[in-house]
Amino acid sequence: xxxxxxxxxxxxxxxxxxxxxELKFVIQxxxxxxxxxxxxxxxxxxxxxxxxxxxxxxxFDVNLDYYNTGSFIRLMGLFNLLKDLNDDGNxxxxxxxxxxxxxxxxADGESFKQVVKIPFEIVEI
Numbered sequence: 001x002x003x004x005x006x007x008x009x010x011x012x013x014x015x016x017x018x019x020x021x022e023l024k025f026v027i028q029x030x031x032x033x034x035x036x037x038x039x040x041x042x043x044x045x046x047x048x049x050x051x052x053x054x055x056x057x058x059x060f061d062v063n064l065d066y067y068n069t070g071s072f073i074r075l076m077g078l079f080n081l082l083k084d085l086n087d088d089g090n091x092x093x094x095x096x097x098x099x100x101x102x103x104x105x106x107a108d109g110e111s112f113k114q115v116v117k118i119p120f121e122i123v124e125i
Contacts, residue, residue, distance in 0.1 A: 005046045013039055014064060020050045023058040029065070036070030044081050055089045063097035064105075072108065079116040086118055093119035100124040 002020075009015035014029040033039040060082065062075070082092040094116070096109035109122040 002046065002050070005043065007043075016043060018043070018046065023056065025058060025060040026063070027060070028063040031064050031067040031071035031075075033071070036068070036074045040071075040074035040078065044078060047078075047081060047085065051085050051088075051090055053088060054085075055091075057091040058093075060092060060094045061097055062094060065099070065102075076112070076115070079112060079118060079120075083117045093121070095121050095123050097123045097125060 004020065005016060005018040007013070007016040009029045012030065013033045014027050014031045017024060017026040017028075019025075031039075060078075064071075067075070079094060082090075082094070086092055094112075096112065098105035098109060100106075106122060106124065109120075113120040113122065
């Protein structure tokens with residue numbers, strides 16, 4: 001088990017800070033990697049290996065100012081994985097953090113909130 005996963009941000013990919021000890025989970029910045037599946041798969045694998053069969057309560061803060069369609073799909077995959085992990089004994093939730101004026105980002109948050117089966121809060125800043 002790797003206690004921490006930290007991916008530095010680039011112009012095309014977000015910063016990911018996942019800490020299994022402190023239960024801190026942050027995805028922030030811009031997400032438009034050329035191959036979103038290749039970027040996000042190690043993140044999903046890390047979550048599966050660290051939290052399958054556990055009983056953890058934590059919130060994931062997602063604060064993306066821009067994301068492409070591929071990232072939107074991968075985020076949906078992340079939220080579905082969190083639901084599976086919740087079914088396995090965890091209590092994960094998501095805070096979708098966005099600018100109060102960013103109507104598109106708020107609308108995407110609302111779309112996720114309607115579809116995903118985990119606690120999902122939209123926080124306008």
